[in-house]
Amino acid sequence: MMKQIEIRYATDADAVSLSKLIQRTILASNSKDYSHESLDLLCSIYGPEQVAERIKNEHILLCFEGVNPIGAAGLRGDYLRSVFVEPFHQGQGLGKLLVGEIEEIARQKSVSCLMVHSSITARRFYRALGFNVVKYQSSPEGPTILMSKSLS
Template identity: 25%
Template sequence: MLQVRRYTADDCDDTIAIFLSAIREVASRDYSPAEIEAWAKVEDRAAWVERRASRPTFVVEHAGRAIGFSDLEPDGHLDMMFVHPAHQGIGVASLLLATVEEEAKKQGIGRIFTEASLTARPFFEGRGFGVIARQSVEKRGQRLTNFRMEKFL
């Protein structure tokens, strides 16, 4: 049974582990080893904690263990959505997105936007997001392709 709840400070290490695992084990299908190495880093744990606490962040648990997370900034930006590789394809991301959309509606936000990776683009397209632009972003000396996408609620 999947359960969604608000992020707490105790989730820091679990969310970092989910982030790193998802990039290294899932996004690695679509990005080069050098791109993965540049992307899969959390150099400042305190900044991670501050970022998660600065906005609504949601965690999905299965059997009492965090297996995915997502967030929503005040302007409608969905900054992060990551699911642990061992729990892909069971509805975690769909539950997170539904929760983010519900939160946006509560806050009076009519548009959610994100920068979806090559890996995540099909998920977001399948849930009503449209591509605004293809982008090339710099991460630690590497250029990574992603897609600026949006959905009107």
């Protein structure tokens, strides 16, 4: 059974633990859909310094079980970003909980349509949360799917 979950905004002090969470999750969960080159590039994009920058520029929510973060989701402008749940804790509703909180923050900021560059891995997750496919894209980090959800 899931222990008490705490949710709060990320601060500078979370950069290293958040980077570790994201890199672990990329290597464990995205490896079935992406090449080694893409995974390496993705991990470098989420190094501790890059994550510290994200914390400055995005509203990033973290959820904790104990002292370590086990899930994250962020908002930058109209875009949902940095959505990751620790592999061991996936499938327990944490991703849905975090994205729901981000949707609420986006509504408060008068965002009418929330966008996300979904990984191939997360497409069904976003479909389950009411996002629709806008278009398939390719980038140096590999293929992604632009998806959107009306918040009105």
